[in-house]
Amino acid sequence: MSDVLTVPRSRRNVEAALLLLAFAVAVGANFVAGLEREEPFNDYFWRQASTLVGMGILVHLILRIRAKYADPVILPIVIALNGIGLAMIHRLDLPRMENPDFVPVAPQQLTWTAVAIVAASVLLIFLRDHRILRRFTYISLIVSAILLLLPLTPLGLEINGARIWINVGFGTFQPGEVAKITLAIFFAGYLSTNRDLILLAGKKLGPLQLPRFKDLAPMIAAWLVSIGVLILQRDLGSSILFFGLFMAMIYVATSRVSWVLIGLAMIGVGAFIALELFSHVALRFDSWLNAFDPEVYNRAPGGSQQVVQGLFGLANGGLAGTGFGQGRPDLVTYANSDMIIAALGEELGMIGVFAIILLYILLVSRGFRAALGTKDGFGKLLACGLSFTIALQCFVVIGGITRLIPLTGLTTPFMSAGGSSLLANWIIVALLLLISETARRPVRTAAPSEPAAVLSASGRGALPRRPKEGSR
Amino acid sequence: MSELTVTLLRYGFLLLVWILVISTVSALRRDLVVGQRNKTGTPTPRQARKHPELVEEPAPSRPQARRLVVTEGPLTGTTLDLAASPILLGRAQEATLVLEDDYASGRHARLFPQGSRWFIEDLGSTNGTYLAGNQLTRALPVDPGVPIRIGKTVIELRP
Numbered sequence: 001m002s003d004v005l006t007v008p009r010s011r012r013n014v015e016a017a018l019l020l021l022a023f024a025v026a027v028g029a030n031f032v033a034g035l036e037r038e039e040p041f042n043d044y045f046w047r048q049a050s051t052l053v054g055m056g057i058l059v060h061l062i063l064r065i066r067a068k069y070a071d072p073v074i075l076p077i078v079i080a081l082n083g084i085g086l087a088m089i090h091r092l093d094l095p096r097m098e099n100p101d102f103v104p105v106a107p108q109q110l111t112w113t114a115v116a117i118v119a120a121s122v123l124l125i126f127l128r129d130h131r132i133l134r135r136f137t138y139i140s141l142i143v144s145a146i147l148l149l150l151p152l153t154p155l156g157l158e159i160n161g162a163r164i165w166i167n168v169g170f171g172t173f174q175p176g177e178v179a180k181i182t183l184a185i186f187f188a189g190y191l192s193t194n195r196d197l198i199l200l201a202g203k204k205l206g207p208l209q210l211p212r213f214k215d216l217a218p219m220i221a222a223w224l225v226s227i228g229v230l231i232l233q234r235d236l237g238s239s240i241l242f243f244g245l246f247m248a249m250i251y252v253a254t255s256r257v258s259w260v261l262i263g264l265a266m267i268g269v270g271a272f273i274a275l276e277l278f279s280h281v282a283l284r285f286d287s288w289l290n291a292f293d294p295e296v297y298n299r300a301p302g303g304s305q306q307v308v309q310g311l312f313g314l315a316n317g318g319l320a321g322t323g324f325g326q327g328r329p330d331l332v333t334y335a336n337s338d339m340i341i342a343a344l345g346e347e348l349g350m351i352g353v354f355a356i357i358l359l360y361i362l363l364v365s366r367g368f369r370a371a372l373g374t375k376d377g378f379g380k381l382l383a384c385g386l387s388f389t390i391a392l393q394c395f396v397v398i399g400g401i402t403r404l405i406p407l408t409g410l411t412t413p414f415m416s417a418g419g420s421s422l423l424a425n426w427i428i429v430a431l432l433l434l435i436s437e438t439a440r441r442p443v444r445t446a447a448p449s450e451p452a453a454v455l456s457a458s459g460r461g462a463l464p465r466r467p468k469e470g471s472r
Numbered sequence: 473m474s475e476l477t478v479t480l481l482r483y484g485f486l487l488l489v490w491i492l493v494i495s496t497v498s499a500l501r502r503d504l505v506v507g508q509r510n511k512t513g514t515p516t517p518r519q520a521r522k523h524p525e526l527v528e529e530p531a532p533s534r535p536q537a538r539r540l541v542v543t544e545g546p547l548t549g550t551t552l553d554l555a556a557s558p559i560l561l562g563r564a565q566e567a568t569l570v571l572e573d574d575y576a577s578g579r580h581a582r583l584f585p586q587g588s589r590w591f592i593e594d595l596g597s598t599n600g601t602y603l604a605g606n607q608l609t610r611a612l613p614v615d616p617g618v619p620i621r622i623g624k625t626v627i628e629l630r631p
Contacts, residue, residue: 011499014499017495017499018492018495018496018499021488021491021492021495022492024488024492025485025488025489025492028484028485028488029485032481032482032485035478035481072499073496073499073500076492076496077496080489080492084489320482320483320486321482321486323478323479323481323482324482324485326478326482348485348486348489349486351486351490352485352486352489355486355489355490355492355493356489358493359492359493359496362493362496362497362500366500
């Protein structure tokens with residue numbers, strides 16, 4: 001975890017320029033998407049354009065006042081992704097509009113976008129420093145546990161076999177999405193405090209330094225959480241996400257390969273057990289390996305029709321795509337949530353999807369950059385963990401759609417229809433912006449900041465002590 | 473709407489997305505420069521080989537202190553690896569190096585790094601801190617090998 005110097009420059013004007021481009025992409029996407037099936041410049045078009053532009057400008061202004069030195073490219077990237085997602089969801093609504101019972105998804109998603117951006121803005125205004133979150137290390141563990149258990153209570157809803165939603169009156173909410181943030185806060189707080197202990201203790205076995213058994217406890221806890229989510233809520237995606245998050249954070253904290261090997265072994269054991277015990281996991285694997293088998297394709301639950309239709313769509317799109325609004329991505333089930341990348345791939349082609357993937361890569365790399373730049377261990381770990389969740393989600397979703405790995409029900413950040421995912425990801429963006437602001441802000445006070453001392457002493461009678469937390 | 477317009481809009485949108493990607497990357501170009509090393513005008517390794525006179529002589533570096541060694545007193549032989557953080561010397565339990573020395577104060581002195589050097593500062597001790605035999609009145613730089621006396625304990629920095 002090395003420090004990299006940054007040039008102290010606020011660069012809000014760069015952000016403003018990029019934001020204009022992002023608005024052009026978002027509004028342009030919405031305009032092009034509706035060309036075929038509805039009159040241009042209708043009411044909904046104006047509603048969506050004004051919401052996105054207004055909210056984007058709002059966050060930009062808040063950043064100008066509260067976090068002057070925050071990273072300039074995060075906000076434009078996220079606005080562009082969110083806008084493309086909204087346009088695609090709206091476009092997928094259009095063919096179904098004739099059905100009188102159909103409730104369009106796009107207006108709901110637009111409302112959630114506004115709610116999410118307001119939540120992110122509130123966080124930016126009231127959370128001056130991400131280090132305050134460190135105080136809530138164990139509270140966030142409890143909050144994560146409650147959030148993960150909520151769907152199992154009578155509030156919970158079971159949709160398509162997975163029990164990960166709760167009913168909140170006006171709609172459904174997926175508490176697991178918020179739990180990934182609280183879990184990241186817990187892991188960051190725990191690992192930044194106990195990092196030295198985990199690092200120094202333990203036996204050596206060849207090139208590997210094995211951890212002590214008691215230091216393994218949090219890892220076992222994380223494993224149990226993932227397995228619990230898999231068994232009780234039957235959600236493979238979230239289970240991979242939580243365990244991957246923990247593995248990434250412990251690797252960043254300790255840079256020990258042995259942890260990763262132990263983690264992979266535990267995943268292997270978990271996957272084997274799940275494969276043997278649960279039919280839905282086995283079906284997922286089967287429809288991944290034998291996707292083009294007619295029997296598998298036509299199987300009623302757990303068939304491979306969804307993936308294969310997505311692949312047909314991608315093939316139909318080719319290099320440059322059919323053009324927004326001119327393909328048939330609506331043939332795929334869940335085209336607007338799980339399979340939105342397949343829909344975009346059909347209509348924007350490989351050129352468009354690669355641009356979108358690059359936007360994700362840039363976003364994740366900015367998160368890691370903020371982690372490199374910030375001075376405190378907690379912020380480093382939190383930024384790494386949060387950007388890793390975005391990266392892992394993209395990998396699991398896009399890998400599933402392209403049949404690289406079995407398809408699991410994770411959301412594509414900022415694009416998939418689903419309010420809780422949008423809310424959680426916008427909160428992640430606010431946190432990354434805050435961390436990047438502490439990373440890039442020039443140090444005003446002359447007092448040197450004291451990083452946690454890493455001292456080792458040898459010799460008789462020496463009692464080396466580290467300065468206490470409170471004495472800083 | 474004519475087919476031409478639709479096609480233009482379709483490719484125009486793809487172009488727009490890529491313009492966003494490329495301008496984002498170019499906005500980051502400056503940020504990829506790490507520290508001051510990549511300052512323009514610095515001769516590249518190749519230029520340096522051809523014209524050795526372009527390369528500035530590096531400033532003579534004094535040996536960096538890496539360890540703290542107790543040479544006299546009850547803790548003789550103790551060593552402490554120096555990190556980038558200050559060290560508190562004294563009898564108090566929260567000190568980095570706890571001196572078992574009756575003539576030392578609870579919070580006796582502080583060693584801290586600044587720039588490439590370590591400095592010692594007396595924290596208002598009863599019996600004073602001596603750097604190379606002179607009592608400290610303010611923070612002074614400590615070079616490796618120079619003895620620091622606290623009560624009966626003498627410590628030295630070693631490279």
